[in-house]
Amino acid sequence: MLTELAQQCGEALQQRGLQVTTAESCTGGGIAEAITRIAGSSAWFGQGWVTYSNAAKSSQLGVAPELIEAHGAVSEAVVSAMAEGARARAGADWAIAVSGVAGPGGGSRDKPVGTVWLAWASQLGTQTTCRLFAGDRREIREQTVVLALTELIKSLCGSEVADPMP
Amino acid sequence: MLTELAQQCGEALQQRGLQVTTAESCTGGGIAEAITRIAGSSAWFGQGWVTYSNAAKSSQLGVAPELIEAHGAVSEAVVSAMAEGARARAGADWAIAVSGVAGPGGGSRDKPVGTVWLAWASQLGTQTTCRLFAGDRREIREQTVVLALTELIKSLCGSEVADPMP
Numbered sequence: 001m002l003t004e005l006a007q008q009c010g011e012a013l014q015q016r017g018l019q020v021t022t023a024e025s026c027t028g029g030g031i032a033e034a035i036t037r038i039a040g041s042s043a044w045f046g047q048g049w050v051t052y053s054n055a056a057k058s059s060q061l062g063v064a065p066e067l068i069e070a071h072g073a074v075s076e077a078v079v080s081a082m083a084e085g086a087r088a089r090a091g092a093d094w095a096i097a098v099s100g101v102a103g104p105g106g107g108s109r110d111k112p113v114g115t116v117w118l119a120w121a122s123q124l125g126t127q128t129t130c131r132l133f134a135g136d137r138r139e140i141r142e143q144t145v146v147l148a149l150t151e152l153i154k155s156l157c158g159s160e161v162a163d164p165m166p
Numbered sequence: 167m168l169t170e171l172a173q174q175c176g177e178a179l180q181q182r183g184l185q186v187t188t189a190e191s192c193t194g195g196g197i198a199e200a201i202t203r204i205a206g207s208s209a210w211f212g213q214g215w216v217t218y219s220n221a222a223k224s225s226q227l228g229v230a231p232e233l234i235e236a237h238g239a240v241s242e243a244v245v246s247a248m249a250e251g252a253r254a255r256a257g258a259d260w261a262i263a264v265s266g267v268a269g270p271g272g273g274s275r276d277k278p279v280g281t282v283w284l285a286w287a288s289q290l291g292t293q294t295t296c297r298l299f300a301g302d303r304r305e306i307r308e309q310t311v312v313l314a315l316t317e318l319i320k321s322l323c324g325s326e327v328a329d330p331m332p
Contacts, residue, residue, distance in 0.1 A: 022195075022216070028202025029188075029195030032216040036194025039270055039303055047222035049215060050188070050198040056213035056256075090222075104205055137205055 002145060006034040006041075009149045012156040013044035013094075020152065021090035022048035023061055023082040025073065026100035026116060030145045047090050051082065061085035074099050074111050076119075076128050083121035094155075095121045096148045102137045116144050120152055127155070168308070171315045172200040172207075178322040179210035179260075186318065187256035188214035189227055189248040191239065192266040192282060196311045213256050217248065223265075227251030240265050240277050242285075242294050249287035260321075261287045262314045268303045282310050286318055293321070 013020055022032045022045075032048035035041055049060050054073055057063040062085040063078055071077040079099045087095035100116030107113035114133040119126055131147065133140045179186055188198045188211075198214035201207055215226050220239055223229040228251040229244055237243040245265045253261035266282025273279035280299040285292055295317070299309045 024195075027199070028207075028211075029190075029198030029214060029216065032195030033193070033199045036216075036218060037304065037307075039268075041194075042218055045194075046219035047215070047217050047226060048195060049213070050195065050202075051213050052202060052208055053212035059255075060213060089225075102205075138203065141203075 002034050002142070002149075003037050005146060005149045005153070006037050009035065009153050009156075010038045010041055010044055012153050014040075016156060018093040018156070019044055019046060019090070020094040020096065021046070021086045021092040023086035023095060023097040024048065024050050025052055025057070025082075025098060026102040027098050027141050027144050027148075028052060030141055031096055031098065031148050034145055034149065046092070049086055057082060061089065072111070074101055074115055074117055076117055076130065079117040079119040080121070080126045080128055083119035083126055087121045093122060094152060095119075096152060097121070098144050098148055100133075100140070100144060102140045104137060114140050116140070118144065118148055118151070120148075120155060122155070127151075168200050168311060168315075169203050171312060171319070172203050175201065175315045175319050175322075176204045176207055176210055178319050180206075182322060184259040184322070185210055185212060185256070186260040186262065187212065187252045187258040189252035189261060189263040190214065190216050191218055191223070191248075191264060192268040193264050193307050193310050193314070194218060196307055197262055197264065197314050200311055200315065212258070215252055223248060227255065238277065240267055240281055240283055242283055242296065245283040245285040246287070246292045246294055249285035249292055253287045259288060260318060261285075262318060263287070264310050264314055266299075266306070266310060268306045270303060280306050282306065284310065284314055284317070286314075286321060288321070293317075 103113030269279030
């Protein structure tokens with residue numbers, strides 16, 4: 001299912017001559033791995049970052065340490081900055097960024113396990129959403145990858161693609 | 167099986183207080199994705215790069231464009247430079263880098279589909295190997311991830327770990 005989604009995403013990008021980049025925290029490279037399952041994906045994907053630590057979010061993507069300190073790594077402000085930093089550095093049309101609590105540890109009252117912020121940056125601006133995914137670590141990460149790609153396809157194609165989380 | 171391998175790898179790193187980073191071309195983030203399947207992996211993994219394009223190998227990891235032009239992206243010289251660039255940039259103890267022809271296109275007489283160069287860089291130097299993996303794109307990528315982690319575990323623990331490709 002993930003491979004089919006990556007195929008759809010690749011076709012939507014390629015038809016429009018667009019490139020995407022990725023900035024991943026909780027998914028740890030899973031979005032890039034899905035995108036590059038598709039043969040020929042170098043036409044729409046040139047690079048991505050796995051910025052697992054806060055230090056990497058700053059050094060690799062230019063996220064201000066003050067922003068992380070003020071809002072936490074799992075926040076709209078940080079995931080937006082990750083997407084915008086990745087997009088600028090890669091010179092890509094679109095950037096996807098995710099930061100969340102995949103668990104089983106690391107949850108808090110405000111940000112329980114399963115909390116994930118996602119951002120999609122383009123020349124039109126940056127869209128964000130926050131979800132509270134159910135399931136174990138693997139399931140939370142997989143749902144994040146699915147949503148990341150689904151929403152990109154929606155943005156590219158309009159809203160004819162069904163939401164994976166109705 | 168990949169998750170068990172990532173678990174072993176994480177334990178070997180954590181027991182020694184070591185950090186690893188990744189610089190991936192043909193696996194597209196699959197090594198980082200495997201490493202971060204393990205809860206608590208932030209203790210031994212802070213960041214990784216997916217440098218799919220040649221431009222990204224240069225801009226993100228400092229691989230000299232002349233090196234890529236002289237040897238090709240799938241070469242010992244380039245995969246060594248990727249590993250050493252990633253290790254220096256991440257400040258990690260170990261770096262794993264891979265570059266190969268996952269197919270189905272992109273093969274040549276010298277470098278047929280399935281050709282993968284891998285490098286492991288540490289303070290002891292950089293080890294490399296070249297493999298010709300059989301199978302389809304998914305299988306070639308998966309075998310690359312397995313070998314990348316298996317050889318790191320071997321280097322950390324000695325040679326008591328069985329080779330996945332006897």
